[in-house]
Amino acid sequence: MELYPDWWRGAVIYQIYPRSFQDSNGDGIGDLRGIMERLPYIASLGVDVIWISPFFTSPMKDFGYDVSDYCDVDPMFGTLSDFDALVATAHRLGIKVLIDLVLSHSSDQHPWFKESRSSRDNPKSNWYVWADAKPDGTPPNNWLSIFGGSAWAWDATRLQYYLHNFLSSQPDLNFHEPAVQEELLDIARFWLERGVNGFRLDTINFYVHDYDLRDNPPLPPERRNASIAPAVNPYNHQEHLYDKNRPENLEFLRRFRAVLDTYDAAAVGEVGDAQRGLEILGEYTSGGDKVQMCYAFEFLSPDAPSAARFAAVLRHADHVAPEGWACWAFSNHDVMRHISRWNLTPAAARAYATLMMCLRGSVCLYQGEELGLQEAELHFDDLQDPYGIQFWPEYKGRDGCRTPMVWVADNQNGGFSGGKPWLPVAREHLGLAVDAQERAPDALLHHYRRAIAFRHAHRALSRGTMRNLHVSGEVLSFFREEAGEELFCAFNLSHDPATLYLPEGNWVPVGQELNSSGAGEDGLVHLGPWQPCLVVRR
Structure with a gap:
């Protein structure tokens, strides 16, 4: 390839x-x-x-x-x-x-962890995050697991805690x-x-x-x-x-x-x-x-x-x-x-x-x-x-x-x-x-x-810059530009109709297959609910 x-x-x-x-x-x-x-x-x-x-x-x-x-x-x-x-x-x-x-x-079923937990001095003893308990037996610190509870689990073989940011069966590598x-x-x-x-x-x-x-x-x-x-x-x-x-x-x-x-x-x-x-x-x-x-x-x-x-x-x-x-x-x-x-x-x-x-x-x-x-x-x-x-x-x-x-x-x-x-x-x-x-x-x-x-047909969309982000009500608009191609993209993100004026210049409608709205003679664009306006500068 x-x-x-x-x-x-x-x-x-x-x-x-x-x-x-x-x-x-x-x-x-x-x-x-x-x-x-x-x-x-x-x-x-x-x-x-x-x-x-x-x-x-x-x-x-x-x-x-x-x-x-x-x-x-x-x-x-x-x-x-x-x-x-x-x-x-x-x-x-x-x-x-x-x-x-x-x-x-x-x-925790990986051979690395099985070896690491077997003792404190084996070749992989430091491959996971081990720590001693606090004097009162509680975990080394206050870190929490994404799956709930402490991020530390006690291991009865090493008599230490190991770190697991997720399930206790998912020990963290060091x-x-x-x-x-x-x-x-x-x-x-x-x-x-x-x-x-x-x-x-x-x-x-x-x-x-x-x-x-x-x-x-x-x-x-x-x-x-x-x-x-x-x-x-x-x-x-x-x-x-x-x-x-x-x-x-x-x-x-x-x-x-x-x-x-x-x-x-x-x-x-x-x-x-x-x-x-x-x-x-x-x-x-x-x-x-x-x-x-x-x-x-x-x-x-x-x-x-x-x-x-x-x-x-x-x-x-x-x-x-x-x-x-x-x-x-x-x-x-x-x-x-x-x-x-x-x-x-x-x-x-x-x-x-x-x-x-x-x-x-x-x-x-x-x-x-x-x-x-x-x-x-x-x-x-x-x-x-x-x-x-x-x-x-x-x-x-x-x-x-x-x-x-x-x-x-x-x-x-x-x-x-x-x-x-x-x-x-x-x-x-x-x-x-x-x-x-x-x-x-x-x-x-x-x-x-x-x-x-449509994205693949316009290099400006896949690789170009984005500029002039603008919001008017629920209409989002911006320009995309790359290698001489410039697109103006506007999106009505609401259930209600909206209008906007095209920027100055000679714009050609594209994206009609995506229900893109064209502009009237006066440059006014009428957007239906959830309708885009996609145009390219000629």
Whole structure:
């Protein structure tokens, strides 16, 4: 596959949650062969890249984000040969492949941790974060786990606590140990040698902890938000200065980038921080010597972003990350699907999809987003996610966005599997299945294809600058420009009609296939509810 150094810039990435994409063997769990079977569909969307969530060997306490062997495929997903075939097929279809590397922590079933916990003086004794109890037997400090409770678990063999920012079965690796960094860089090389084009780096800002294990300060109530952890979780009560976001992380990212550059590969880092996410994005993607992109959480928010909210986020990103490169998303495997989260009408869903394709940065779509899938409602007995089980019913966890992809409308399992799916297929999803939408010219699926094609047709959208962000009521507008091409983009993000005047100049309407409004003779543009105006300067 032909690569150029900044192929990632402005790319459209399609996230695949392998357990729920396509089952090829009838066991009710999606797998690598299933993904390979559906690659022609993904290619038909026009996306540039797929990101595959973890498929490594794992006890599956956190569904693959607890890795017990970084260099093999869990048997439920297939084999290394299946993976090689998937990569070859994707490349043949012109699709690049990113895989999800979980470097901040492993499973407690990983041989490294088993050795590390066996004594205080074994060769891997320092590969994880161990600390003595306080004199009263309590944990070394006040750090909290994202999954609830203390971030420290007691180990009866070493008679010490170990750090786990997530489940207690996910002990954190110690990045202050040089041998750990070397091993993780070798793992990256292993997959790059197999042909992957890069990585999505899970919890990239959690890699390094404060060496002195200082307590986190409290976070004032007015600064708390639930974008990283649900509001019912006291994790939001701390300012996370010492358990993550450490400056020492930058040097590891430089070392990781040097490996990437050897293979013309790229990485998108997941920055999980509710207060400083865009600032950290700026730090981690600046200078051309760290990761190329970082995954932004700002539009994974509970409330639908208004024109003013979009403008505020984009201006703040431009201020704190002027050299940075964001990867924008509305949905993923960790949050309620945005159709439900924002209570979107079909017209609003189209408008947000078009707007996303006009933003500066790269774009990440989550499987089923292009179908307009709603959050699935599950009974407690059907839950698999430990997060949802822990905080039910105030927080229902992540299973509702992880139910199987629906391919066939008249099949009780949506064409996902011939067996009982690991999560139930939502009945309300069946009418939105791929085959039903393929037959309906006005379906959302076709709109996503048109929006992606529109982005690719205009270099200014995928790679250009953005300037003159403006908000008038619920109309957001801006200019995109690159290599002599200039577009003016405006979006009415409301249920009410709106008007605006085109800027001075000779503008030609584009994007009519996206319901773009043209201008009258006097330059006045009439926007219907949720309608864009897309024009290019002649």
